[in-house]
Amino acid sequence: MKPRPLAALLVAVYVKLATSLEGLQPYGVHLSFGERSDQMVVMWHTTLDTPSSTVEYALLHEAELSQEVLHPEDTSVTREHPVARRLLQDPYNPSAFTFSTEGISWNFTDGGPKKATQALHRVVLEGLQAGSRYKYHVGDAQSGWSDIFTFTAKRSRDQISSDKLRILAYCDMGDTHAGTLADVQKDVQTNAYDFLLHCGDLAYDFWTADGQVGVDFMRELQSVSAYLPYMVSPGNHEAHYNFSHYLNYFTMPNHEQSQNLFYSYDVGNAHVVSYNTEVFFFPESFDDSHMQRQWDWLVADLEEAALPHNRALRPWIIVTGHRPMYCSYPTPEGPCDAEHEASRRGIPAACLNPSNGHDCAMAANPLRTFPMEDLLYQYGVDLAIYGHIHDYERYFPVYNLTLANDPFKDPYVEPKATVHMTTGAGGNPEMPTGDKPPPQGSCHFKDDHWCAFQSGYYPQNGQSADFTYSHITVHNSTHLQWSQWSSTLQKVTDELWIVQHSHGSFAGPNSVPPRPRPVIAGRPKGS
Known part of the structure; x- marks a missing residue:
């Protein structure tokens, strides 16, 4: 029987009202x-x-x-x-x-x-x-x-000093294949953590399917992000539509000046800095003047953090971004060749696929370079956290492609350079799953002697990627603990302690702060 006109009208009104109410939720x-x-x-x-x-x-x-x-x-x-x-x-x-x-x-x-x-x-x-x-x-x-x-609410320095500062960290997590999310949710439920770092590549991607993938990701993320501060950095997967989703979806400190691209904050006895590694890879979004603005801000921020009074209050300086300065890869044309050098030396890069920022090579004739690693070395950055490579990699203290400590003699006790970590396996569609456990152990390629341990590195022949994330515990002014949890293996796969009694510049008290280097005849001056 056909519905009466009044009944049909009431049904239409009900459907419209229900849709409207759902849209307001x-x-x-x-x-x-x-x-x-x-x-x-x-x-x-x-x-x-x-x-x-x-x-x-x-x-x-x-x-x-x-x-x-x-x-x-x-x-x-x-x-x-x-x-x-x-x-x-x-x-x-x-x-x-x-x-x-x-x-x-x-x-x-x-x-x-x-x-x-x-x-x-x-x-x-x-x-x-x-x-x-x-x-x-x-x-x-x-x-x-x-x-x-x-x-x-953010704990005071005194409250944290009498306890511990606890941080969760991962990069490269999408709406699907988010293999660590259930374990992260359990951690958040304990109320034991102060905040979470997500260093780039969210949703995979915010813009996909007319933005619906981003909507689904934010819905899923609520089970974590509604309960503790969710601190983000931009990655190459945020680049679509000029990073517009990332710029609008989040509000980080320094938002008015940097639109979430670079900022810092103090928590307990740590100073945490987030910066935009993508500035070197997307010239259509970030020109030379933007690189200069970020550089000037980083120098001013780290100089302030390094003042004796501030370093005594917050001895640990932690830096986070998306693309690592160091990484391992089995082929020379991989993302750990020119791409990581562009990140390390601050050299604008030319990408073969500008839509996602993969397959990048250092530009032949940049206007200038911004020596990012020198900046970390000058101001004594203790820990640098990155993603982009979809595995976990731990590095010995390293500077300028050279080991700073003897790897066989407690290299993380009184390190003489920044400790770099890659935790880029939060879970995304680019990570394979297989019947065999992920590859794991020492790094064994000839040019990566600075790499101490990897998990999930280059899985093949039925091996699974390692869906993994990090627990960082700052115990006091001298001891920081890093623990890596594998959701794939359901166990801790790596742990280390960084012990530093003399926080400060690795370059020495009389060193000259680095500056952007002009380029002469296609080669960075002084490189």
Whole structure:
């Protein structure tokens, strides 16, 4: 029987209303550190714009805090934080939220054929109590609210000094084949970590399928990013449409000046710096003046961090970016030839495939070079974390392609150069899965004597890639612990301690800070 006209009209109205309500539902909630220690930035997406962008939040009371106790081995929940589920068992009570802060929203249009549009929302919470636990939800009173999430306000230096600074880190994680995500979720559920580093290549890719892959990735990421600060760096997979998704989806410190491309922040006894390695590979997005701006900012930031008073407060300097300065690869034409040299020496590169930044060679006649490794050496950067290569690689302390410490005599005790780490296997469609375990062990190619250990390096003949991520624990001013967890093998595959009693310039107290080098006759002057 055909529906009556009135019934058909009611069905149409219902469908339109349901679609509209779904379009107002927040998704992709994610946190990041603000400009000040008492701030937390909250962002989320909606398909349609809403009358306001609001975060309601409150300190967790004692009963809720007692509910939060979760043993690290509890694996009963893998998709949503168990505390949020318990809090949601109670009916919504407006009085449960003590504070309310409004922010801003803007429409973002994907560059694909469909020109898909969504609304992005940003609220900055201020006046947070250091180290305190908060519950919150996002949305709008008219349009509806998200689930309830929890987070810890940034801990003070004294709070961390009496405990430990704990960091999660990975790079190169996509919407599919995100092989480490379930284990990362379990770590986040323990409330033991201060923040997470994702050093480039997100979603694979934000722009794919008219932006739908990026939408799906942000939805999936919420199970992690809504509970602790999710600090990102740009990679080559963010380059499409002039990095527009990356620039709009996140808000990092120094956002107004750098649009998330380079920034720094202090946490406990560490100073963390994120910079844009892609500046050397995408001339259509970053010209020579942008390279100069980033260089000038890096010099000023590291000079400030290296001042004696600041280095005493925050002795550990950690730098993160996407493309590594050092890596191993079995063929000379691989991404560890000219590409890593371009990253190490700061030489603009020519890429055969500009859409993704692979297959790059150093440009023959750059205007100038920016000696990035010299910068790390001059200011005594202790640890450099990169991705891009889809495996895990640990390096001996190295500078200018030369070992700085004897690899057979405790090389990580009082290192004389930066320790470089590659943790580029968070999980993405480019990583193969196989029936055989991933390759693992010492690095064995003749030109990579600086490489100490690898896992998941160049899998072949049925071997699986190693889906793996990092736990970094800064115990105190002298001891930093690195532990590498393999989600493929379900075990710790590598661990080291960096012991440094004399943080400072590796170049010496009377060294001259590096400067960009003009190019004469196609060769960097002084190279």
